[in-house]
Amino acid sequence: MSYEELLTELALADERFIVMTAENRALIRKLPQLMGGRFIDTGITEQTMIGAAAGLALRGRIPVVHALASFLSMRAFEFVRTDAGIPSLPVKLSAFIPGLLSDANGPTHQAIEDVSIMRGIPNVTVFAPADEDDMVKMLPTVWASPQPAYIRVNTRQTGYVHEPFEIGKAEIISQGTDVTILTYGLLFEQALVATEILKAEGLSVGLINMRSLKPVDEQAILAATATKLVVTLEDHFLTGGLYTIVAEVLLKHQKTANVLPFALKEKWFKPALLPAVLEHEGFTGKQVAETILGYQTKHIQPEVAKPEFAE
Amino acid sequence: MSVVQPNFHQLEATALKVREHIVKMSTGGGCFTGASLSAVDLIVYLYSEFLNINKDNLDDPDRDYLFLSKGHDVPALYGTFAELGLMDPERLKNHLSIDDYIYWHPNTKIPGIEFHSGSLGHLPSVAIGVALDIKIRGGANKVICILGDGELNEGSCWEAMLVANAYKLDNLIFVVDRNHFQANMPTEELIPLEPLHDKFTAFGAAVNRINGHSFDELHQTFQKYPFQQGKLNVVIADTVRGKGLPSIERRADRWFCNFTTEEVSQLLLELHGEHQTQLTSETLVVR
Numbered sequence: 001m002s003y004e005e006l007l008t009e010l011a012l013a014d015e016r017f018i019v020m021t022a023e024n025r026a027l028i029r030k031l032p033q034l035m036g037g038r039f040i041d042t043g044i045t046e047q048t049m050i051g052a053a054a055g056l057a058l059r060g061r062i063p064v065v066h067a068l069a070s071f072l073s074m075r076a077f078e079f080v081r082t083d084a085g086i087p088s089l090p091v092k093l094s095a096f097i098p099g100l101l102s103d104a105n106g107p108t109h110q111a112i113e114d115v116s117i118m119r120g121i122p123n124v125t126v127f128a129p130a131d132e133d134d135m136v137k138m139l140p141t142v143w144a145s146p147q148p149a150y151i152r153v154n155t156r157q158t159g160y161v162h163e164p165f166e167i168g169k170a171e172i173i174s175q176g177t178d179v180t181i182l183t184y185g186l187l188f189e190q191a192l193v194a195t196e197i198l199k200a201e202g203l204s205v206g207l208i209n210m211r212s213l214k215p216v217d218e219q220a221i222l223a224a225t226a227t228k229l230v231v232t233l234e235d236h237f238l239t240g241g242l243y244t245i246v247a248e249v250l251l252k253h254q255k256t257a258n259v260l261p262f263a264l265k266e267k268w269f270k271p272a273l274l275p276a277v278l279e280h281e282g283f284t285g286k287q288v289a290e291t292i293l294g295y296q297t298k299h300i301q302p303e304v305a306k307p308e309f310a311e
Numbered sequence: 312m313s314v315v316q317p318n319f320h321q322l323e324a325t326a327l328k329v330r331e332h333i334v335k336m337s338t339g340g341g342c343f344t345g346a347s348l349s350a351v352d353l354i355v356y357l358y359s360e361f362l363n364i365n366k367d368n369l370d371d372p373d374r375d376y377l378f379l380s381k382g383h384d385v386p387a388l389y390g391t392f393a394e395l396g397l398m399d400p401e402r403l404k405n406h407l408s409i410d411d412y413i414y415w416h417p418n419t420k421i422p423g424i425e426f427h428s429g430s431l432g433h434l435p436s437v438a439i440g441v442a443l444d445i446k447i448r449g450g451a452n453k454v455i456c457i458l459g460d461g462e463l464n465e466g467s468c469w470e471a472m473l474v475a476n477a478y479k480l481d482n483l484i485f486v487v488d489r490n491h492f493q494a495n496m497p498t499e500e501l502i503p504l505e506p507l508h509d510k511f512t513a514f515g516a517a518v519n520r521i522n523g524h525s526f527d528e529l530h531q532t533f534q535k536y537p538f539q540q541g542k543l544n545v546v547i548a549d550t551v552r553g554k555g556l557p558s559i560e561r562r563a564d565r566w567f568c569n570f571t572t573e574e575v576s577q578l579l580l581e582l583h584g585e586h587q588t589q590l591t592s593e594t595l596v597v598r
Contacts, residue, residue, distance in 0.1 A: 018444075037446070037447045038447065040443060040478075042474045042477075043473065043474065043477065045470045045471075045473065045474055047436065047467045047470060048435075048436040048439065048467065048470045048471050048473075048474050049436075050436070051433055051434070051435070051436025051437045051439065051440065051467070051471070052436050052437070052439045052440035052443060052474070053440060054426075054436075054437050054440060055426075055436070055437040055438060055439060055440020055441040055442075055443070055444070056440040056441070056443060056444050057440075058425070058426065058437070058440070058441060059372070059440070059441055059444035059445075060372075061444060063440075078430065079433065079436070079467075082427075082430050082433060083426075083433055083436075083437055086427060087419065087426070087427070
């Protein structure tokens with residue numbers, strides 16, 4: 001099932017749903033015809049869209065709003081914080097092309113601080129699905145919640161069949177004693193590659209799909225510290241994302257761990273098509289595995305599919 | 312909506328009472344006195360004569376809505392609530408108390424407040440969301456959003472107007488309290504807004520510009536709602552900052568006021584036409 005199929009099914013069955021967009025229709029091409037007056041395109045006005053979504057939520061609606069992640073999280077930041085966050089209204093933010101998925105757009109479109117700033121708003125929950133299957137499994141729960149939610153939309157196909165979703169629970173893909181990789185979103189597919197390589201090199205490897213970044217699964221993070229090395233892998237600035245979340249959890253529980261972060265360190269990434277970006281920034285599964293191992297291997301990096309959308 | 316002429320004398324009396332509440336709140340920490348006094352007459356008119364809002368229908372989905380986007384004039388709204396039975400007047404004594412929620416900007420802990428404000432340029436879009444929902448449901452509710460003129464510096468107001476025009480929200484009324492001042496300066500000296508009527512017209516709105524202190528003009532104007540089928544309604548209410556207190560009227564340095572108790576006593580008399588008060592309290596208080 002695709003994002004659009006899921007949204008169509010839920011929205012047609014429940015008249016509380018309002019589908020909104022700030023003229024970003026890539027995910028919802030068929031919705032205007034199907035939804036009638038419950039499809040609202042406010043044009044290129046992220047702020048007005050969020051304010052209007054808050055007004056609709058006041059009237060009992062569940063607005064699912066669409067815009068590029070960078071503009072939704074930053075152009076409209078104060079509207080999200082003030083109009084959805086303060087009253088804790090169920091405004092659901094579908095953030096398109098977050099992180100590395102903005103591939104060749106350039107730094108204006110790079111939402112790589114979005115997890116940090118969205119989780120900093122009281123009442124706002126944050127989710128980052130590993131692929132479309134994961135996303136379709138989480139959205140019914142996320143949209144049914146009474147709280148505002150920021151979702152890093154990810155329509156990638158990995159072929160992995162995910163477990164049912166629960167808010168605040170991570171998905172344990174595998175468990176190991178040498179290394180545990182904590183990841184979310186797009187880089188899940190590279191984490192699967194890295195895990196295979198590390199296992200082939202004889203390591204006992206754990207892999208955790210974080211899924212729910214706020215609330216976060218503290219027990220999953222604490223359990224990972226039992227391994228010799230904890231790896232955080234994210235397409236986000238080092239500041240404020242998963243690496244920071246892990247630090248916060250360890251500090252809270254007075255634990256220490258040997259943590260190796262893969263993230264964007266005080267820089268925007270070099271714009272190009274996704275496969276080249278992953279390679280250039282050192283995020284392919286093979287590069288991640290070899291950085292962890294400390295040596296080159298003969299393993300082959302599987303081809304990375306290009307994103308199907310461009311905006 | 313009443314078809315008979317409103318009791319103008321009663322409206323004047325209510326407005327005077329509301330101004331007294333504002334003056335009484337302008338001490339012990341103070342409030343945005345000047346901006347509150349300019350909005351009194353239009354707020355009193357709207358709640359008394361135009362809006363279907365009363366203490367018994369605050370949760371009724373068919374009620375009308377008023378959004379105070381220019382949130383710092385909330386003493387005018389609370390004073391009106393107190394006079395029209397939406398709030399116990401005694402509660403106003405809790406102004407700025409840690410034990411209540413009557414602070415410098417509106418919040419939904421106070422029954423009758425539809426949405427919090429304070430950050431300018433937000434409620435036009437929130438009001439649009441409510442007006443859109445009413446349109447979708449085929450409701451007859453009216454939605455008012457009161458804006459400050461200085462607030463119109465915010466781009467989000469104009470963005471919202473584009474969207475209100477696109478969706479033909481003739482159930483939405485933007486009322487601009489045109490008191491000709493922003494925080495520290497006359498608007499036309501800092502960021503000129505005129506010709507304001509033309510700007511709104513160019514954005515597709517049906518515009519009326521009136522004296523915001525004349526209940527007669529307010530009534531004649533709002534009787535014409537909706538001003539034009541399929542168009543956002545805009546009322547530019549020309550007002551005077553500090554209206555009712557000649558000692559602070561149109562004074563750039565009297566935006567936020569924190570008067571002494573002696574000054575409050577004098578100003579209450581001034582409201583009733585006594586001589587102007589000699590003010591010694593601090594001016595240009597910044598909040």
